[in-house]
Amino acid sequence: MPHLVIELTENIRLNCSQEELLDEANAALLATGHFQEPDIKSRCVTLEVYRQGTDVADRAFVHATLSVLDGRDQATRRQLGQTVCDALSEQVRAGEGQSVQISVNVVEMERAIYAKTIIGQ
Template sequence: MPHLVIELTENTRLNCSQEELLDEANAALLASGQFQEADIKSRCITLSTYRQGVDAADRAFVHARLSILDGRDTAVRQALGQAVCDVIADAVRTGVEGGQSVQVSVEVCEMQRATYAKQVIA
């Protein structure tokens, strides 16, 4: 915990690699002071089959889901979501400059502590 899943359409033009995007997102989450470094888990999923609207246009989207344990107030959840959104938006700036429209969204979901299970095998 937390778990960050970034889904992006395969036509999304990034100005960095997906690995670098994850590095930046993890760094932003660590900088929040809410998580221990080794607990931050993230991944990118590239969508090869997708639709956005009905018009044929140069569009792309990126949606991130940040799952965190419950108990944090709304302001903290909003700040975490905005931090991830800012990292992603910075990564797609080149795509926008090339005429592509990119929608970036972030959803912060709470996992219930009472039902969350975790084991660390060392």
């Protein structure tokens, strides 16, 4: 735990590769002190089919969902979401005339029903 899923529209412009974006996000989450390094799991999903509003405009978005085990207070969850948002914002740039929205949602997974097994070292 946690699980971080970053969805990016196919027209997004990054200052780095998607792999490096995940490295930056993972490092930011580790730096919060809330997670152990091997427990941070992240992935990028590029959206080829998407809509943003109804107007025909050059728009792009990044939306991240951070799933954490329950038990953290609202202020901590808000801080974790802002940490991810800041890490993503540093690596996203808008093209000329383009609008980019970056959002993060932190969701709680119920500890009582979450299952995890580790195989090997």
